[in-house]
Amino acid sequence: MSASISPEKMSQSELRATAGLASVYGLRMFGLFIILPVFAFYAEHLPGGNNYALVGIALGAYGLTQAILQIPMGWLSDRIGRKPVIYFGLILFAIGSLVAAMATDIYWVIFGRIIQGAGAISAAIMALAADLTREEHRTKAMATIGMTIGTVFALSLIVAPALNQWIGVPGIFAMTGLLALAAIFIVKNVIPDPQISRFHSDTEASTESFGSVLRNTQLLRLNYGIFALHATLMALWLIVPLTLREAGKPAEDHWQIYLPVLFFSMLLIIPAIIYGEKKAKLKQVFIAAIALLLCGQIALALTVGSIWGTTLALLIFFVAFNLLEASLPSLISKIAPVGAKGTAIGVYSSTQFLGAFVGAAIGGYLMEHHGSLALYLFCSGLLAIWLTFACTMKAPAAxxxxxxxxxxxxxxxxxxxxxxxxxxxxxxxxxxxxxxxxxxxxxxxxxxxxxxxxxxxxxxxxxxxxxxx
Missing domain, CATH: 3.30.70.100 (Alpha-Beta Plaits)
Structure with a gap:
């Protein structure tokens, strides 16, 4: 590294790599998230879309292939290079988006979503970020990339209803495919090529570390937590948009609820994060957030038919959800053995995507055969188990x-x-x-x-x- 480069500040090359990779990561996640608030309405007009079980599978199908392929795609990037794997994953995502856009029934949508998830480039992106940043700045780079998840999730909920009015869900799928192709341009022309590409224990999964990570009961609690968190989130997208519509809120106006809910939920978690970190009270804040999430989920079940009641319940739910999304990676970092952090993060991330699939698939099945109450009970059960696990976890070291x-x-x-x-x-x-x-x-x-x-x-x-x- 040149002596002219300050060790305290990220270099121009590091900043460009971080910004470019964050945008690529964000464009892909945007493509996965954006159909969540509108897909239930679109499915009603698709052949086979009146079957909630199939709708749930279509909603969460990407999570299954993402969970299976994410770590292997990272390993493949060690062998053939980061950028070729990222190109391949983005092309797969674009193909899957095109298949879903042209779908004539729910089964083709499911197929398209499976292909979308197969473009599992998260691990390769993180590995490339590690190649392109110095050790003292790598945490900042990873945090910047990770922050794009929350940003694009919020953005997708706000813009999806308007986009659905303008171009419909097929148009949204086609748009996300084009965004994936645009991401290829960014990878090629904006993100530098690494001078040296090597394995990084802090960002990549190692076969030697799987045993210690999977035997660590504290990490297993956190893995179950992210599984339950995203299973609950995906299951609720089967019912919440329909609930708002039935309460009298037109689908194209749902952004008027999502925007303030997400804004105030992000605002309200800041004091809790500061308190937990500064006062070494992460466990207490963590348990309180899970309990609040459970309360929000129960409130959603009890306020069906009321727009204001559902809005308040969503605010409670997303305050807890955003706080847990911010806390869980920090807890993984504190608990994971220093040499197995990348493996712990890989398992955690794969479990997250598996939870998205399981929550949507089982939630859809329960709605189809037993009604919405069964879906709410399923989500409540997942969160109650998590609350029990969290209460028995060791307080993480400061x-x-x-x-x-x-x-x-x-x-x-x-x-x-x-x-x-x-x-x-x-x-x-x-x-x-x-x-x-x-x-x-x-x-x-x-x-x-x-x-x-x-x-x-x-x-x-x-x-x-x-x-x-």
Missing amino acids: VRSKMYHVDEIDIEKSQRLSLQLAALPGVREALVLGDERVAFLKVDMNGFDEEGVNKLLEVREEEANGISQ
């Missing part, structure tokens, strides 16, 4: 993750440096991976002596340079 660049060193020297770093004040865990040229640390929120870490790494670098000379 730590944050740090990464530092190190020169390439052998295993013996890596282990020695790991022990030296772990012995420094405020360091809870330390792992140096010489082949990846990175040191991973978990450090106390307060009392961490970063200057000591920098001095130790500088001494180690000077020693290595002296030996090489």
Whole structure:
């Protein structure tokens, strides 16, 4: 890295890579989310669309292929390159969108959504972001990319009703296909090519780490949580738009409810996030959010027929939902072993997409055969189980993750440096991976002596340079 590049600030190349990858990630997720508030209306006019079980499968089908293929696509990007995998995934997504746009019945929509999900490029995008950013800025880059999920989710709910009026759901599918092709242009012309592409333990899944991640009961609780959260979300999109319409709110005006609900829900979670992080009360905030989510879900069941009641219930639900969406990745980072963070995130993300499929599919089946009350009971049951798991979890340590660049060193020297770093004040865990040229640390929120870490790494670098000379 050139000496002219400030270690404190992201370089122009890093900023361009982060912004480009965030836009690609966002365009794809926008294409998946945008049909949620309008698909139930569209399905009513499709052959086979009067079967809620099939509608649920169509809504969540992308989640199944996404969950299955996300980690393998990341591994494939290690072998053939990040950009070829991203190109392939975006082309698949565009094909799936075109199939869904031209669908003549619900079965073709299901097929199109399956193909959309097969373009599972999330892991490859994160790996490319790691290739293109320095260790000290990687967390910022990942956070920026991750933030696009919440942004495009909110945007999709607000603009979908208007787009449905203008171009219909087939037009929306066609538009998302074009956006995927536009994303290919961004990947090719905006995002730099990595000079070196290597495996990154903090962003990619490793087969060696699966055992430890899947045996970690604290991580399993969080994985169930994201499963239940997205299963509930997807199941409710089968009923909430119809409920609002039956209460007297025309479908094209639903944005008038979604916009203030999402705005105020985002505003209200800020104090809770600050309190949880600053006061080391993450567990208490986490449990309260799950309880609030359960209350919001029950309120949705009890306010059917009332626009104001449903609006208030949605506000309660999305305050909790957005707070949990923000909290869960932070908890994963705090709990996951330092050398298995990428694996933990990969399992977590795959479970999230699986939850989207299961929630929509089972929710649709229950609505078709047992009515909307059964759907609400199903969602309530998922959340009640999660609340029980959360109450029995260990309070996460008040730590944050740090990464530092190190020169390439052998295993013996890596282990020695790991022990030296772990012995420094405020360091809870330390792992140096010489082949990846990175040191991973978990450090106390307060009392961490970063200057000591920098001095130790500088001494180690000077020693290595002296030996090489």
